[in-house]
Amino acid sequence: MTTKILTTRMDAHPTDSHTLSRYLATGGYEALTKALTEMSRDDIIEEVKASNLRGRGGAGFPTGVKWGFLAPDEPRYLVVNCDESEPGTFNDRQLTERDPHQLLEGIIISSFALDVHHAFVYIRGEYPKAARRLQSAVDEAYEAGYLGDDVRGSGFALDVTLHLGAGAYICGEETALLNSLEGRRGEPRLKPPFPAVEGLYSKPTIVNNVESISNIPWITSNGGAAYAAIGPERSAGTKMLSMSGHINAPGNYEIVMGMTWRELIFDIGGGIPDGRALKAWIPGGASAPWFVPDEHLDTIVSIDDVAANGSMIGAGAVIVMDETTNVVAAAHRILRFFAHESCGQCTPCREGTSWLEAVLKRILDGNGRPEDIDLLLDIADNISPGLVWPPLMTTICPLGPSAVSPITSITRWFRPELEAMIARSEVRVG
């Protein structure tokens, strides 16, 4: 049986799943009514705890536990993270464009539970359509009394404001996002204090991902236990995976975790185009260490199994590379991203990412040197000491340590290829 929570409406109603009329006709806002009339704030938080929902923004932190940390001062804020900029990820875009009321109902229920009266959605500037669709939903919700001074006659007041970013991946990191929302440079803050204690305008703030919040209406309607019963114990519920690269059926898939990577790539993703061989895949976006067929095809797709094998599910981006891929060029492409997106606050990240990019570039250009592999590892070690998993940090945020993933991956799994490329350079130079 395939269980779907987030994508049922958009699948059944391909043209108008984003409208209020369709949402209401398919059970929409019934969870909110239940929350407002039958449940206390604590009841909702308890259900979310019981659901074992783990944050979908990358770190996998249990949502209910995070909510429990929210400090008591007022005002307090909910900020929804729709910055989605990790290369390979495009599932928050689908959830926001295709079912904006589901997200909005999640925001309203969560705000009620957290006693928040002003919620923000931070949407990356490159997603204007998602912003338009969500703004239309917000407008419809105000008109129908789901937002405003007196939500559905309950006395609960809530405003929702959308905020567009302007092209900076780092603003997906929650404290950088809060700085950006305050009208500042998107530079991550040192933690602690965590946002739940000192967040937006130094007030208690919950930051949650779009997919996390989109699950809240279902959990409210069906109960936390029902959600926890789906999938492996510590990877409960469904997960949106974005599949891209050399795969026959790229796209977003709402899956229940627990299958093998072989099933995911070959059955769900339809395998590799033109019968070519699989060379490697990235299980969780550009930040994640790579997997290879000889080692990982029978590994289970779950947050913990992937972590135990030295990588992460992250925000759910599966990037597939076939045998024609030049892995050094692919690694360079990812390092170029990190070098471009480093905010520059920490020296190891600012200097290290650019340096790694430059060394990979010279190898690609046929100017590699025999010592370059050691040099790559040495620079990487300065950013993330010991090159262990989960990574250790010398930096304010995890962006720097993420940037070493392609380096550890190609030196570990494709060293002969890297050496051969460097050897060819020596012939040419010599």
Added chain:
Amino acid sequence: MTAVISNWSHDNQERAKRIIASYPEKRSALMPLLYIASLEHAYVSDDAMREVAELTGITPVQVQSVASFYTMFKRGGVGDYLVSVCTSISCYLGGADDVLAAVESSIGDVAGEAAAERPITVEHVECIGACGGAPAVQVNYELIEGVTPEKAVALIKWLTATRPEVILTDEMQQLFGGRRSFEWGSTDSEGAVRPIPAFGPYGSVGGGSVGGGSAGR
């Protein structure tokens, strides 16, 4: 407070007021106001930054420090159409470098180079969240998925020949796109009138139902 923007269009003055009122602290309006100011000035000019500084109660230097952090706040050198070719990992695996090369040679420009007098500016960008429909391209941040080098050249010719007033994602997808990351649902009647995100409350929106009303609530 709003005297400083008395030369803005009435609509943009209203938008600015609503946006400032929608945040607990006015400095939060800085990014939206930079978008509106660049509608007025065609880009984030010195005047734009002075006006936004006044509106948000900080100094122009502070505004500049923030604006320079974000790649979408352009300090000039951008034509009427900003063509952004994604060359991040998934698009790269799907042949994006060939798309970029085709676009560059078809307008005789180099990506990233300022081209103020040209109607079309080309840049290569990092992932734009359309990796399932790689390679992906945006025009004024409106998306086209599944672009080939040939289709990309046709896109440039079309922009040059027809100079569309409003850039509509569905229209471009129909004409120049291919495989999508997912079904898009019904057609979007709003589109970009400038190389600024087409989001009603911030102003840069053309087409059927212009949004606009609600950012201030």
